Amino acid sequence: GAGVSQTPSNKVTEKGKYVELRCDPISGHTALYWYRQSLGQGPEFLIYFQGTGAADDSGLPNDRFFAVRPEGSVSTLKIQRTERGDSAVYLCASSSPPLHEQYFGPGTRLTVT
């Protein structure tokens, strides 16, 4: 079946702009995770959804970051007033049940200029 998909694959934006990153998980997976990965580092947890609700958003770095999953499937990560330090690869993963094997999307490479 179809895996996790993410769009766009690449996004270049200017400092201060607003961006939205989309994740389409594997059908039927209730758990959805967002991560951020910088060069030479492992993925850094941002937020975890169980169904429609954000079960844990403790990894979001500040209030410029927000994510939603209104129907328990597709999720959108939103970043306001982007900064150069936000440049990274944003990865989405889904699993069912939570904490079991996670399936990752190809990521969105965000570059803030």
Place this chain on the structure above:
Amino acid sequence: RKEVEQDPGPFNVPEGATVAFNCTYSNSASQSFFWYRQDCRKEPKLLMSVYSSGNEDGRFTAQLNRASQYISLLIRDSKLSDSATYLCVVPSGGSYIPTFGRGTSLIVHP
């Protein structure tokens, strides 16, 4: 101490060699552990899950040492295609939040 620590390497080994990586973790309450493989500019992919003392899948063996709080990954008969970064994942005890190590880079040369 970081929650999950890995030697970043790189580990340079010839084809056919046996190589092992360790991953230490700080949360003694963690119950399940995972090894992921990540190729350059690609997403991580699950390699092995470890729920008890260990797991074996072909050339790959993962072992868990709860007393010393580390998990290891052993690769036998290394292939060129094994060249990648190997990420250790330890969920925070009592929660559903996975913590990734920074990964260990493996380079298998002819």
